[in-house]
Amino acid sequence: MFLLVGTIDFSMASWPPMPGTIKVEEIKITTTALYEGLAPTLNVYFQIEGGWSSGKSQSMQTTYTTQTLSWTGLYGNQWGGSSIDSMKIRFKTIGGSGPSITKIDRVYVTVIVATARNYYTHKYYIKWNVNDISMSSIQNLRYEWQQTAARNTKMYIYDGSDYQTLVNDRGSSTAYYTGSWALTSPYIQNGDEVWLYIVSDEGNDFDVRFDQLYIEYTNATQFYEISIIAEWSAPNPTSMDTLTYAHNGPTVAFEIYDYIGQDFETITGSPFTLQSKYVSGGNTIKVRYSKVSSSDFTLNIDQLRIDYTYLDHTDHWVDTEVEWLVSDPDLYSMDYLRFTHSAPVSVTFEVYDWVQAQFETPPTGTPLNLQTYPEYYDSSAKTVKVHYLTANHTSPFDLQIDQLRVDYTNKFDYYSVNAEAVWDLTDVIQSVNFLSYSHKTTEIINCVMEIWDFTDTEWDLINSSTNISGFYDTQFDLSDSRYRDGSENVKVRYRTAELTETPFNLLIDRLKVDYTTVRDAHKIDFEVIWDITDVTFNLMEFIKYSHKTNVSIDIDVDIYNFTSQTWFEIESVINSQTFDDDSFALSTDFYNGSNHVRLRFQSDTWEIFNEEGFKLLLDRLTIDYEYYNAVYGYLGNSQYFSFVGDNDVWNVSMYYLDGQDKIFIAYMEPDLSDPNRFEYTWNLIQSATNALTNDDIDIIFYLKDILNNTNEIRYRFISDFDLPITQFTVGNGIESFEDTPANPLTPVSFTHSETTYYREFYRIIDNTMGIIHEWTQFNSSEVSILEDLNSTLPANFTIEYRVIDYAGNEGTNTTYNSNYQ
Known part of the structure; x- marks a missing residue:
């Protein structure tokens, strides 16, 4: 609180940096104040760049009252970036008819910003x-x-x-x-x-x-004509009710303007009910009188008015919407909406129904299950929206929102197979005999092989197995014409019956259609299609393949280019000796937005009398891709960070994510011995973030080089603020070794609360000489008596036992002995 007599200016604290496309649209200054003595006038101003703004008057009483003053339409000033840091606020009292004192208890400043606007021209x-x-x-x-x-x-x-x-x-x-x-x-x-x-x-x-x-x-x-348009507005209406009109003289066309249909409509009957389409901006209507006559005339207008209602603005209420989206790239599902609030008046709380396009009272209390009621979550925009509406109150009040959040689940890494192979048998077919196939998986996973039924337009099962043992040559009868279309095309697919968290490969040793031609000619022409459905997919890397034939024949391997919409030849090779491992780097030209990849194998025609055909043997056919690594490490309540940049990086700052907001932590200090290394120790992490143990904490390293280029690198950590609980006893745990002598065979016991990665240390303090020895790392499971510590113990000593967990949290326990023998 401060007292004000006259004028006082003060500067605002540093604001977070604003991108260049963000500009100030509106400034709100909320002040809680009172006056003593004779009533003065309190004027409020602000200054960003240039002179002071126009002043606005703050109403005051002899008890504390709160009022918000707004300056709107500021976008044209183009205030943004660092200019907001220079913002100042001025309070100035203009006294009444005698002495007075103004007391200001609290001041809040709200800056509303807007992105670049659309511009218009006629x-x-x-x-x-x-x-x-x-x-x-x-x-x-x-x-x-x-x-x-x-x-x-x-x-x-x-x-x-x-x-x-x-x-x-x-x-x-x-x-x-x-x-x-x-x-x-x-x-x-x-x-x-x-x-x-x-x-x-x-x-x-x-x-x-x-x-x-x-x-x-x-x-x-000669003609006489009138066409008069009248457009006027009601002052601050809450509703536009009716249009009342009356005129006399000759019959004229009387019309009202439809702002939606953009045309005039003839109306009759006074008063006339004003629908929303006849009102512009909530307060404006437009009418027209028109007539054409061969003789002169006079139109007398007796009445033309708007009947409307307005609001007594001495009431106070809350009517606001809250909308937010979950921008987590690993989002898997939206689970619950949790909400609690209170106010001295009744509160109507509503959730937006994205199906009905309207706000509704939630069907249950908090929490609202968004899986049971998916209509309250926009899955495409990952958005939830709520609405608060309170009853009117004769004085200002606060709506207390104790809880308003969305619980959601992140994605996990899953792997699957979904690939199709299509044969276009363009040869002169005499008969289609069999589909020969042989495959296995590198992990136990149910792999389903199906063939397309062109008659019933559905997939029919060929094989379902969890085979990882070996390749078993099998045939499927293709004599039924339902498995071929009119162009003798055959289509099969491989898919996994379920998702798995374990990476695996589907290995195809044989996949071919056996058929005879009029010329006894044989050839290969089929596609292999991949759809990468892994939810952790990030980037395609390579197709890896290995094949050979049992005869000397040229095999073309092609991949489809989605940019040029043409086939690109990877290789054309004659290989009948050994399997040669090859790979092909996948740029974005070779897979589409659905992670769809098409590979084609083609051969020359094999025409030898009485030849039974040839085999294309696939030893390997896989796609390697990069996936997200979700968690980088763990954080305790105090953590040392070290970041190494290249030679051009001169500034590294740290932020953590609070919802969608980036919260500044600190600027990292350069290492004097290594200018590329930046260091910082973050203390009291739990109180800074309000996180709990096992919460996710995203930390962002913001880099700036000597040319002022910037970059962000993000890491996700799991928090652990629970200190290890340690216990160290000598003897039976009851004996007092301040009075009872101990010896090398005295039993000792070390226990702690950690179950995963941890480190154990002990150190000896010589209480007689005052010497504190260094910490020694050891394994307590190997120590059962004092002699197992492998340390020379003085006559009077203290043993300290420490455990450090994977997050760097420490727990220490001390045992005292005054008469060691």
Whole structure:
């Protein structure tokens, strides 16, 4: 709290850095204050760059009251980046009729930012004709128009060759302008047509409005015409209810403007109910009176008004939405929405139903199971949205949100196979005999082999096994025509019946279609298709393959290029001797967005009389790919970090993720002996992050080089803040060795609470000489008596026992002996 008499300025603390595309849109200053004595006026200002902002008055009472003042529409100032660091706040009192003191208890500053905006421009042509058979001559173009923002909107007229003649330029004016243009022969096209071109500069959203735009001409018969448009707004309405109107004189067309359909509609009956389509911006309507007559007339307007309701703004309430998304790349499922809150008034809490596109009261209390009720979670955008609405209250109050979070599950590493092979038997087929196959897996996994039924359009089972022992040549009868289409195509696929967390390979030793031709000719032409469905997939690396034939024949191995949509030849080779291991590096050209890879084997035609065909033997056919490594290590409550960069890195800062926010930890210090190494010891990690043991903590290293290029490297750790519990006893655990002598055969016992990786140490303190010996690492399971410590024990000593777990947490226990013998 501080007292204010006169004027006081103060600077704000450093703000987090803002990207260049983010600019300040609105500033809110919330102040809790009171006055003593005669009532003064408290004015509030801010300053970012340049002069002070316009002042706004803060209302005060003799007891503390809170009010928020807002400055909106700041985007055009382009405040962003480091400029926000220079922000200052000013409070200034203007005294009443006597002495007074202003007490300010709390000040909150909220900066609302916005990304780069869309810009708008008007650019269009207007062409119209008189279309009146009684027209005798055209005189003038009459217009009345405005631009709602300073955009240099111009009107050009066609002169027979181009739109080069300027009729009017609105410049920076936003007022309506009335003018005319003499329509001489160059400006009249096809006898009765006038062509205009409207163009403006770019900027924020704005309107170009015409109140009048018509051609003035003379005809053989004199007509009298009115077309009057009235557009007006109600001040701060909460609802627009009815339009009341009355007029007398001749019958005229009375219309209201439909802002959605962008046209006027005739209405009858007063008062007329105002639907939402007749209201613009929540407070504006537009009507039109029109009539054409061969004799003069007068229209008398008796009534034309809006009946509306407005809100008494002395009430206070909360009406807000909260929307967030889970940006974790390893997201597997959204599980629960947890929510608790309280307020001195009734609170309506709703969750957005993405199917019905509306907010609804949740069907259960907290937690809401998002697996049971998936309609409250947008799976495509990974988003949940809630709505708080309170009843009105006559004084300000706080809505206390004690809990509002989404529990979700990360992905795990799974492996599977889903590959298709297609034969296009383009040879002159006499009969299709068998499908010969032989395969196994490197791990016990149920591998299913199926063939496509072209008649029933479904997959039929050929084989299902968990074979890892060896290759067993098997045949499947292809004489049934349902397994071939009209072009003698055959299609089979391999797939695993379930996902597995253990990596494995599917090894295909034989996969071919046996058939006879009129010429007894044999050839190979089939595809192998992969779909990588592994949820941890990150990057394709290599296709690894090995094959040979039992005869001397050329085999082409091709891969499909999804960028050029053509087949690319990997190799064309004659190999009938041994299996040669080969590999092919997979760039992004060779797999699509669904991780789909196509490989093709083709051969020359084998035509030898009475030849039974040949075999293509596949010893290896696999895809190697990179997957995510989820966890890097473990964190205790205090952790030393060391980061080594290249020669150009001069600055390394550390952040941790709190939800979607990056929280600054510290700048790492360069090692004086190694300028490429940066170090920092982070203490009190649990209190800084509010994490619990076994929570995930994501740490980001933000790098900057000498050219101010930046990069981020992220690591995930598992927290462990539980200290090891140690116990060290001498003798039977009851004896007091401050009075009872101990000897080398005295039993000792070391116990601790750790079950996984840990290290044990002990050290001896000579209480007589005051010497503290170094810590010695040992295995307590090998020590049962004092002599097993392999240390010379003085007559009066203390033994300290320490255990350090995998996160660096330490637990130490001390035992005292005063009379060792």
